[in-house]
Amino acid sequence: MDAPRARASAVRAVSAPLLPLLRPVRSGNAFEETVERLLQAIKLGVVAHGEKLPPERELAAQLGISRVTLREAIRALQDAGFLDVRRGRYGGAFVVYEPPRPGQGDLRRAVKAMGQGGLEDALTFRMAVECGAAEVLASAELTAAQRGTLTRRLEEVNEAAPADYRRLDTAFHLSIAELTGSPLLAAACADARLRVTDLLNAIPVLGPNIEHASVQHAAIVAAILARDPDAARRAVAEHLEGTAALLRGFLS
Amino acid sequence: MDAPRARASAVRAVSAPLLPLLRPVRSGNAFEETVERLLQAIKLGVVAHGEKLPPERELAAQLGISRVTLREAIRALQDAGFLDVRRGRYGGAFVVYEPPRPGQGDLRRAVKAMGQGGLEDALTFRMAVECGAAEVLASAELTAAQRGTLTRRLEEVNEAAPADYRRLDTAFHLSIAELTGSPLLAAACADARLRVTDLLNAIPVLGPNIEHASVQHAAIVAAILARDPDAARRAVAEHLEGTAALLRGFLS
DNA sequence: CGTCAAAAGTCTGGAAACAGACCAATGGAT
DNA sequence: ATCCATTGGTCTGTTTCCAGACTTTTGACG
Numbered sequence: 001m002d003a004p005r006a007r008a009s010a011v012r013a014v015s016a017p018l019l020p021l022l023r024p025v026r027s028g029n030a031f032e033e034t035v036e037r038l039l040q041a042i043k044l045g046v047v048a049h050g051e052k053l054p055p056e057r058e059l060a061a062q063l064g065i066s067r068v069t070l071r072e073a074i075r076a077l078q079d080a081g082f083l084d085v086r087r088g089r090y091g092g093a094f095v096v097y098e099p100p101r102p103g104q105g106d107l108r109r110a111v112k113a114m115g116q117g118g119l120e121d122a123l124t125f126r127m128a129v130e131c132g133a134a135e136v137l138a139s140a141e142l143t144a145a146q147r148g149t150l151t152r153r154l155e156e157v158n159e160a161a162p163a164d165y166r167r168l169d170t171a172f173h174l175s176i177a178e179l180t181g182s183p184l185l186a187a188a189c190a191d192a193r194l195r196v197t198d199l200l201n202a203i204p205v206l207g208p209n210i211e212h213a214s215v216q217h218a219a220i221v222a223a224i225l226a227r228d229p230d231a232a233r234r235a236v237a238e239h240l241e242g243t244a245a246l247l248r249g250f251l252s
Numbered sequence: 253m254d255a256p257r258a259r260a261s262a263v264r265a266v267s268a269p270l271l272p273l274l275r276p277v278r279s280g281n282a283f284e285e286t287v288e289r290l291l292q293a294i295k296l297g298v299v300a301h302g303e304k305l306p307p308e309r310e311l312a313a314q315l316g317i318s319r320v321t322l323r324e325a326i327r328a329l330q331d332a333g334f335l336d337v338r339r340g341r342y343g344g345a346f347v348v349y350e351p352p353r354p355g356q357g358d359l360r361r362a363v364k365a366m367g368q369g370g371l372e373d374a375l376t377f378r379m380a381v382e383c384g385a386a387e388v389l390a391s392a393e394l395t396a397a398q399r400g401t402l403t404r405r406l407e408e409v410n411e412a413a414p415a416d417y418r419r420l421d422t423a424f425h426l427s428i429a430e431l432t433g434s435p436l437l438a439a440a441c442a443d444a445r446l447r448v449t450d451l452l453n454a455i456p457v458l459g460p461n462i463e464h465a466s467v468q469h470a471a472i473v474a475a476i477l478a479r480d481p482d483a484a485r486r487a488v489a490e491h492l493e494g495t496a497a498l499l500r501g502f503l504s
Numbered sequence: 505c506g507t508c509a510a511a512a513g514t515c516t517g518g519a520a521a522c523a524g525a526c527c528a529a530t531g532g533a534t
Numbered sequence: 535a536t537c538c539a540t541t542g543g544t545c546t547g548t549t550t551c552c553a554g555a556c557t558t559t560t561g562a563c564g
Binding site: 117126180 | 277278279282285302311316317328370372374376377380381384385386387432433437439440444447482
């Protein structure tokens with residue numbers, strides 16, 4: 001139809017470096033992906049020991065999969081001993097899992113499972129999105145309710161029993177992202193956190209680290225409440241660098 | 253098996269605010285999702301006018317879908333006039349599309365298509381991830397090749413013809429993310445950019461804006477090359493705020 | 505102690521997606 | 535003029551996944 005391009009036969013290949021766009025449309029297998037998701041939710045403590053998952057129909061809708069597929073995943077987690085499924089009214093899929101005594105050999109295995117370069121990728125990604133979230137939040141004018149949520153989460157982490165520490169730490173970090181009011185940003189932070197969960201679960205929760213972390217957490221909250229974006233970003237960066245260094249330390 | 257929980261019947265529901273984890277496992281329909289992806293790649297100029305998509309087999313593998321599904325998507329884009337598919341050796345799916353003369357009424361439609369709160373979400377997300385990427389990059393020690401890529405992309409934007417401007421601007425922004433070496437971060441930035449593409453395409457490319465932007469682009473590159481993370485972050489923030497303001501201006 | 509609502513468990517037919525083999529056209533190279 | 539590698543086009547059988555109706559279990563409540 002248009003002569004110019006016809007003879008041109010401009011067989012320019014697709015530009016090499018711009019291919020993050022052509023990343024996978026679907027993450028392989030719905031069943032496996034669902035198992036992974038639920039497992040992460042359990043390990044993150046989003047659904048803690050003794051709690052139950054939402055009803056199958058509801059959960060299936062949220063995950064965008066059919067009930068059949070969801071049930072297969074739940075069944076797998078039941079067989080693996082993570083869930084206890086009870087039927088009848090007031091039944092459901094109850095979490096029967098407590099974070100393991102962090103072993104030492106686990107860490108290398110977890111790192112290996114991330115693949116080549118995966119660790120640095122995850123840490124970099126987390127640094128970028130969490131710093132961004134803190135900065136955004138510190139730039140916004142918060143309502144009293146939002147400030148309350150933030151300080152409450154901070155207190156919860158500080159008072160946490162060792163067994164609950166990771167879970168509440170996660171909740172604290174994620175609430176920063178959620179309070180920005182940007183679902184995309186919150187999802188990105190959740191994703192980033194997920195990618196380091198297995199690693200964090202593989203290292204012990206040590207007193208000095210907790211104390212150090214709680215000082216940093218307090219600094220983050222203070223900066224956000226003071227509406228000082230620069231300070232908030234720096235505080236988060238420092239905190240995450242500490243975590244990253246801790247991980248690298250256990251690896252060397 | 254374990255008496256303690258049996259009677260406990262701890263029917264604590266799943267904690268309300270921590271549900272970004274239970275987001276959809278798969279984005280609905282593989283076909284539609286693929287069409288969307290390809291369309292975005294075309295509109296972003298990742299595959300410019302006259303270029304062709306990678307061979308079907310290759311592209312299907314990259315997208316993680318079957319060739320059948322990919323072909324349906326390509327067919328749809330062909331019918332819609334975005335692609336011209338030719339067979340035989342040296343054939344392929346050629347892009348027959350040029351960014352439209354930016355209309356004025358389009359913007360509101362594009363915004364409406366994003367849904368309630370979608371605009372602020374996208375802008376916030378973009379601000380967070382792109383600032384993060386710039387900061388990460390400015391913190392790293394770059395090779396000569398990386399510095400070269402960055403400055404080359406900058407020059408390309410500055411010399412761009414109006415018709416090519418958006419495409420090269422996109423390439424510039426994305427290369428910052430790519431140079432961080434974090435695929436996750438690069439994907440996040442690409443995603444963020446995608447979400448505002450339709451909006452940007454709906455507003456005219458004005459001389460003063462371009463000049464303003466090119467000054468800011470230069471500042472970004474300078475800060476990165478000077479290894480000044482703070483300045484890099486600020487420069488990106490300023491630049492994106494400019495874009496956001498421009499969009500809001502056209503909306504009011 | 506029976507009722508009943510909410511939950512898991514089951515079944516069936518159909519649509520979507522896939523894997524892989526094979527066919528057909530095209531145009532540069534020989 | 536012919537060859538042939540490369541690319542799109544087609545076909546077939548299989549697997550995965552889904553939508554929705556229906557059944558069964560359970561335990562709080564009246």
